[in-house]
Amino acid sequence: MRWILLVAGLLLAPMELAAQETPEAVVQRYFDTFKSGDFAANAAMMDPAALTELKTAMVGVADATGVSADETQAHLRETFGVQNTAELRALESAVLYERMLRSVLGQGEMREVLSAARVNALGHVLEGDTAHVVYRMSMEVMGNKIDQVQVAPVRRVDGQWRVLLTGSFAAMINAMPAAGIEP
16 A cells, blocks of 8 residues: 555656746746747746736726727727727736737748747746746847847746746836826
8 A cells, every 4th residue: 555655656746846836937838938939928927917017007098099089990900800999808917918919029020030049047036926036138139149048937836837927018108197197
């Protein structure tokens, strides 16, 4: 009986460890989804609260663009695949994010740059339930080599690390009311 329990424990241990991905592995996988163009998988890795925050901001921008209804409708159709802000509001946050990524990063030169980019997660610093993952990104844009060390925040949600919006993007969303745009 002890042998059966020992063998069962050894067989189940790798499954338990796989369920507890490191913050670095999550960030590496997150960038791999950009490289492969799997934006649905990328959206699934995001913190749901961050996606809700992003959706609120995008709806606010669509409502306060100050451009003609035709221009707004064309932009909404091109970026999100919807006809108006009511349809935009009805989208699930993850779907809105996925469609936005696909529109902005899914084709052309950005697609080529992302597919050739290299990301190496270097480590992380914990701050409460958030891990700040330090990574090096190397890419070539219009013949120029770019090599930067950056930070990607992830937060534990329901036992899994989920990607947060970067500080600069979150700051942009928070600055919108000051610019007269209600997110």
